[in-house]
Amino acid sequence: MEDVKVSQTVRNQQSIDRAFASHYGKSMFLAIIGLLILTFIGTRMFTHVDLNLYGYIVGTIVFIGGFFYRFISWGERPPTKVIIKKGIKLLLRKNTPKTSVEQLATYRFIWNRGIYRWTQHILIGWGCVLAILVTFPLVFSWMYFTMQENGMYTIVLFGMDLMVVPADGFIAFMSYNALNISAIMVIIGVCMALYRRLRNLQARAEQQVIYDFLPLYLLLFISITGLTLTVLNLFFEGKGQYVMSLIHQFSVIVTLIYMPFGKLAHIPFRPLSVFARNYREHYGEKSMQACKVCGTGFVSTEQSQDVINVLGENNLTFDMKEGFNLAELCLPCRRKYRISRFSGFPTHEVSVKEANQNAKG
Amino acid sequence: MTFTIREPKQTETETEERRRLYMELENCIGCRSCLAACTQCGGHEQKNRNYVYDVNPLVNRETMPLMCLHCVDPACARSCPAQAIQIHETGAVLSALVEKCIGCQNCTIACPYGIPKFDEEENLMYKCDLCIDRTKDNIPPMCASVCPTNTLQWLTESEIEVKQSKNDVGNDKWVTSMPYLEGETNVTVNLPGILQGTVKLF
Numbered sequence: 001m002e003d004v005k006v007s008q009t010v011r012n013q014q015s016i017d018r019a020f021a022s023h024y025g026k027s028m029f030l031a032i033i034g035l036l037i038l039t040f041i042g043t044r045m046f047t048h049v050d051l052n053l054y055g056y057i058v059g060t061i062v063f064i065g066g067f068f069y070r071f072i073s074w075g076e077r078p079p080t081k082v083i084i085k086k087g088i089k090l091l092l093r094k095n096t097p098k099t100s101v102e103q104l105a106t107y108r109f110i111w112n113r114g115i116y117r118w119t120q121h122i123l124i125g126w127g128c129v130l131a132i133l134v135t136f137p138l139v140f141s142w143m144y145f146t147m148q149e150n151g152m153y154t155i156v157l158f159g160m161d162l163m164v165v166p167a168d169g170f171i172a173f174m175s176y177n178a179l180n181i182s183a184i185m186v187i188i189g190v191c192m193a194l195y196r197r198l199r200n201l202q203a204r205a206e207q208q209v210i211y212d213f214l215p216l217y218l219l220l221f222i223s224i225t226g227l228t229l230t231v232l233n234l235f236f237e238g239k240g241q242y243v244m245s246l247i248h249q250f251s252v253i254v255t256l257i258y259m260p261f262g263k264l265a266h267i268p269f270r271p272l273s274v275f276a277r278n279y280r281e282h283y284g285e286k287s288m289q290a291c292k293v294c295g296t297g298f299v300s301t302e303q304s305q306d307v308i309n310v311l312g313e314n315n316l317t318f319d320m321k322e323g324f325n326l327a328e329l330c331l332p333c334r335r336k337y338r339i340s341r342f343s344g345f346p347t348h349e350v351s352v353k354e355a356n357q358n359a360k361g
Numbered sequence: 362m363t364f365t366i367r368e369p370k371q372t373e374t375e376t377e378e379r380r381r382l383y384m385e386l387e388n389c390i391g392c393r394s395c396l397a398a399c400t401q402c403g404g405h406e407q408k409n410r411n412y413v414y415d416v417n418p419l420v421n422r423e424t425m426p427l428m429c430l431h432c433v434d435p436a437c438a439r440s441c442p443a444q445a446i447q448i449h450e451t452g453a454v455l456s457a458l459v460e461k462c463i464g465c466q467n468c469t470i471a472c473p474y475g476i477p478k479f480d481e482e483e484n485l486m487y488k489c490d491l492c493i494d495r496t497k498d499n500i501p502p503m504c505a506s507v508c509p510t511n512t513l514q515w516l517t518e519s520e521i522e523v524k525q526s527k528n529d530v531g532n533d534k535w536v537t538s539m540p541y542l543e544g545e546t547n548v549t550v551n552l553p554g555i556l557q558g559t560v561k562l563f
Contacts, residue, residue, distance in 0.1 A: 205403035205494035276465035334475030359396035
């Protein structure tokens with residue numbers, strides 16, 4: 001009887017989701033429609049399309065396809081689902097802007113891992129962001145330049161005249177050379193990264209050619225071919241410019257298609273670290289889980305429960321006969337509890353702090 | 362017309378038997394060499410990832426080492442929202458990939474043995490990776506290579522079988538399994554007390 005009811009409600013549901021066969025189809029449809037609308041507005045009803053860049057348009061659409069495929073299959077995992085769902089709910093927390101800047105713009109945590117690594121990361125990261133911010137508005141003609149009066153450029157953003165600047169002025173100079181600057185930033189950053197990977201014994205022990213080097217070579221490929229375009233124009237009267245622009249286009253499109261699947265996937269996925277920080281801070285303020293043995297609050301009650309549920313979905317349950325779940329013990333007590341299981345003596349009930357665990361004599 | 366079938370030449374790594382970490386808990390004297398050695402492994406950045414515990418600190422000096430047991434179905438990796446914890450083809454559960462770890466610390470809560478550590482400053486989890494740069498080439502992990510009392514050993518399957526035959530206590534409980542652990546692990550642990558009566562030469 002109940003089964004019949006359920007199937008009826010599904011059939012009667014008028015949700016827009018019913019129009020799509022899958023999440024993937026829906027996300028893809030909405031993304032392409034969004035791009036079309038933005039481009040319609042940005043190009044003043046398709047009157048200013050730069051067809052020279054159409055290869056990048058195709059590349060972007062293939063990238064979006066790969067990105068949604070990867071992101072949706074990833075978001076289906078139970079722990080990821082929890083973080084995304086609660087992270088979105090907590091996005092309006094007071095701390096979000098500060099956390100976002102620290103995690104996504106200034107890379108404070110990488111600074112703490114080492115200044116050399118921070119420098120290379122900020123050069124590569126911001127070089128790429130700058131290049132993306134210039135390239136994609138140009139590809140979809142959300143931004144273009146017109147010259148109405150001689151010697152003065154009008155910068156048009158989303159169909160609106162943003163500002164009029166002298167063609168030989170500072171802003172115009174920065175606009176023409178933004179991609180050259182970003183290319184130089186990326187080349188320096190990638191060379192630093194390559195040098196570290198060749199010299200640092202620690203990096204050499206762990207790195208793999210395909211996972212760690214390929215993305216660096218791709219970025220180098222893009223930056224060098226892009227910079228070569230400028231060199232050809234400035235010093236060789238544009239000889240070979242046509243071929244080089246195709247090679248450059250190829251390098252960008254290959255990297256875009258590869259991006260959601262390799263090491264570079266951390267770029268679109270990294271905002272999740274803001275979600276994670278908010279999740280820990282918010283639920284930590286609400287209530288802390290007291291360790292079932294020593295009583296110390298060590299993690300938010302919410303996270304402790306979420307982890308227990310996630311593990312339950314994976315058929316892992318750590319309910320002990322003493323009446324607690326292992327996720328409800330603080331870390332030292334959980335380790336002592338294991339020692340007690342090995343020896344038969346209840347080590348976790350002796351309230352002596354764990355001694356000399358840092359190997360510093 | 363005759364055909365000869367040429368056997369594919371076996372490479373050295375194929376003939377060499379894979380080894381596993383084997384712990385004889387009774388031997389531990391609490392010297393903490395394993396902790397010090399751990400800091401020196403490539404990729405560990407001077408921070409150790411294992412533990413040595415006093416069993417009954419107010420009464421006697423018995424100690425036991427505790428490190429990642431490299432579960433066959435690791436709870437840390439199952440609870441990771443970023444898929445940052447990968448499992449190596451040798452079965453070692455690796456430390457978080459630095460670019461993927463989002464710092465949620467789910468793994469530290471999920472691990473039934475409380476092994477993963479978290480660096481707040483670097484916003485990064487780190488745990489025993491069985492010195493993967495060494496063990497992938499069948500070189501013992503740092504902790505096992507320095508252990509002065511053979512508490513930590515790097516043995517082949519057949520050597521572990523020999524150990525088992527020597528220590529037959531008639532209940533196939535000579536190594537930890539359920540109920541001492543929460544699931545199957547790649548590290549073999551020999552419980553204390555089982556070797557009683559065996560003369561050991563350190």
